[in-house]
Amino acid sequence: MPRTGPAGVPTRITQGAQTAGGIGESTLRPDGILKVTGEFAYSSDLWHEDMLWGHLLRSTVAHAEIVSIDVSEALALPGVHAVLTYDDLPADVRTYGLEIQDTPVLAHGKVRHHGEPVAAVAADHPETARRAAAKIRVEYRELPVITDEFSATAPDAVLVHEGRTDHHAPYVSHPNILHRQPIVRGDAAAAAERADVIVRGEYTFGMQDQAFLGPESGLAVPEEDGGVHLYIATQWLHSDLRQIAPVLGLPEDKVRMTLAGVGGAFGGREDLSMQIHACLLALRTGRPVKIVYDRFESFFGHVHRHPAKLTYEHGATRDGLLTHVKCRIVLDGGAYASASPAVVGNAASLGIGPYDVDDVDIEAVALYTNNPPCGAMRGFGAVQACFAYEAQMDKLAGELGLDPVEFRQLNAMEQGSTLPTGQVVDSPAPVAELLRRVKAMPLPPERQWESSEGADVRQLPGGLSNTTHGEGVVRGIGYAVGIKNVGFSEGFDDYSTAKVRMEVVGGEPVAVVHTAMAEVGQGGVTVHAQIARTELGVEQVTIQPADTRVGSAGSTSASRQTYVTGGAVRNACALVRERVLEIGRRKFGTHHPAWATAELLLERGKVVTDGGEVLADLADVLEGESVEVEREWRHRPTQPFDRRTGQGNGHVQYSFAAHRAVVEVDTELGLVKVVELACAQDVGKALNPLSVLGQIQGGTVQGLGVAVMEEILVDPVTAKVRNPSFTDYLIPTILDTPTIPVDILELADHHAPYGLRGAGEAPTLSSTPAVLAAIRAATGLELNRTPVRPEHLTGTA
């Protein structure tokens, strides 16, 4: 078979002078050219001589006992090399999980959700593997399904996990409640007495999917020492490693992990998917095994955003000041824990939004159900709450007869404000200013579909379907703002590691940056090169492939990588610079007194004094030597939230974004066209303005998606997923997407490297409620759920 494929070789990315640039510049992606020529090796592109294809058999029911599994027919199929079930697992450890190890690698005795992996097959062609999986006979005895809070907490409810021993179990009132976090501050009941207006609302947030385009995939290659090398698309190599090795019965140093090209993540790759299965099959067959999910399987292969039911009560005085907030947020965690406990902490602590309220009574819980497991997705628990509290703010403003933006500004938190958790916000919190900026942006012209030649239907609701020429189309404008924490919270040791080397190659000083950071598209590799260039004064930077030969970088999630791994790179660079200067002093110190006396910098390939005098070329200093440093780096520590009161300095940093949505609605057919979605966001410091813009616009559109189209539909009776395909689960196309003007504010957070503020998630929060607010403004309807569907707008639901 002729083949030019990359054969498991990860991509080493060199950035040349063509893309030079330090921090603050819109340096181009070092992997951009590889990606536009089709040469970038994504995990599903990997190929190995002699490789087999793996495939998983998944349960067809949501909750059942497994009576029997018969793999004999599958094994007998020509081309099949292995079929594995729970009984074939090699070690005592047979489950995994991010915080609670409750997820079976292959189902054991029971399946707890539709699509749970039951068996794994390796064969010589993907079609053989699929056919073999279809020949495995599984007999199920169905159990009642738990699908909501009512069925989960009924006194006689079937338990999703019997005999729970996790650390949350002793604190919950029912074993089907996975975790509960109350936050009580002040006296909400007493404060309610002072309220002139009280509004209440119940909100439903649908189950969203990350829908990254690159399917879950990877290649496991057995190694001669009995270990295995996994090339994989993931968000956190070391977290995967920690969960994989025990199940394989191997020490961690026999499981090598290299990041393969990642086609998007958005939280969906925080949990394991096919990692262990590929390794098991490779170790069993002694052959490299590649697994690539198809889109159908991808919908079962990763956790989703928690659907939620949210109940809110807000009060305010006549002059527009919030008196109190009471809320209850119920998140459906599905069958396994995944990141649900941390999502609960976020939903609770950020549950009232970026507003000053002294008296709050908040409760967030996550349930165990037989619905698909939910976990991390961009915005992580803050998204659902933002949708609800922003609707409430509009309702209150309406009751008080105040402008919704002014009302928000009146109550906006600022630097020095105290969160419901008691934590003081000790960095800029420009909430009122972001609202002011987004409101000040010019509005798109009215009736822009009209041109001299008549109506351009492409600009109208319904678009090319040509459903209207503008009659019955009404416009609405809505605003929202949100607060998102940056980094892992609640006392998590959220460190990162970077190795930086400086050497001379071809007469030029070169910096080599090696971290285990997962580049998932966010552009971390770009800023690492920018940081190295800025700190070390070199043009040439090589980014090594991310792998487990260097210490953990933590997860590419929670908007944390530029902060944490960027910080690690910066600090490693600072040490490299010191060592380089030491070498310089040793070699040339006698030539010029400034070596001993002046503040020395590395700039444009030279050692210079702070007065700008050139002392030496870096190439001469490093001649015959190289300097390499590996360092861990930590941000300020955080604390867990008190189990009863929710008090504690739980977060590292916050990020804020505000949106203004302009929509046009065809009220007859219930079709929505989002005309514009403007955003203002504080990013602390834009290390790469072009990338920051891309993050804000991308996040904004994910929020737009959940507002008007995205939802995984789970049958309420059977708990089966109804729409696991891109035909039925809709994500915004370029036609559904408006222009997204962005106003970037840079108010430095002095605790963060370069003053930066994690940027990727905040825009996903406020975009959804802004679109909803605009649709409400256009139609006068209440609309308390996402996504809004035509039937909700036409009253035919």
Place this chain on the structure above:
Amino acid sequence: MRVSLTVNGRPQQADDVWEGESLLYVLRERLGLPGAKNACEQGECGSCTVRLDGELVCSCLVAAGQAEGREVVTVEGLADHAERRRTAAPGVGLDEARDWRPVPGDGTRLAPVQQAFVDAGAVQCGFCTPGLLVAADDLLAQNPEPTDADIREALSGNLCRCTGYEKIMDAVRLAAARQAEEV
């Protein structure tokens, strides 16, 4: 079965192709051209878009056998293809074709639309990029001065989950502007 086709101007052969294999599978797994991407394999996302005898198709929906004897252009051939469109260069011999490898990153000649995607920041994870490039290149070949509505219409079959599309719009506008300057 054996499938013979011309890919990016080079005659190619794939042997032992199963009946059910798609053109996408043959390109990626048998011919070593992983540029066309496998995001849905259902004709919904456009990541696998290639040209088949000059027509845009989702290669995941084309049975391998249907490509017999036909001409395919993938993202790997886009630069060549764009260049050929400009200069109408002759084809490539079989031996040369067998030897052919995608040229590595540095110093690669790019089609204008490829360069524009890099310059405009239209690439994040990049998984949608090959399909978008083939579609955008086709748009610009047919309509050198597209309006925004034209661009949106032409690219509406290509999903991107990362960029929010704004930078993709910028990239296509940029490529169109540069193309206009060249003429």
